[in-house]
Amino acid sequence: MVSFEALYGRRCKSSIRWFDAFEEKLLDAQSRHKEYADRKVRNLEFIVGEQVLLKVLPMKSVMKFGKKGKLSPRFISPFKILNRMEDVAYKLALPPGLSGVHPNLSNEEEPISILDREVRKLRSKEIASVKVQWKNHPVQESTWETESDM
Known part of the structure; x- marks a missing residue:
């Protein structure tokens, strides 16, 4: 290593030091990303009687709510909250057309x-x-x- 310093005028960077530098940069990037994500996250709590939009996941080539594919809605009309089941689970007043939606709390297959x-x-x-x-x-x-x- 001494000959390297004499030849190039700086210390040799071994693969071990490169790995340490890479790991340090990775940890910096992770902490920066966590800070950005934490700024956007907020706790949502709803009150019984409020109106909320229901998020639906569009399925490829399936006709849902009158549109197909990319044009299908991500949220559907506001529904009234009947009661709070858990921290982030609420019971909604759904119309008869959505009666096929199963409640997540009792999803046991028989x-x-x-x-x-x-x-x-x-x-x-x-x-x-x-x-x-x-x-x-x-x-x-x-x-x-x-x-x-x-």
């Missing part, structure tokens, strides 16, 4: 019937599977599950 059976053969074993229709789902959304799980 099997209704077994539509089909199938045995898949691997090299050393066989796996028995059943096609299950779930409660509150059409037949097209039935899934294959292992027979031992059912």
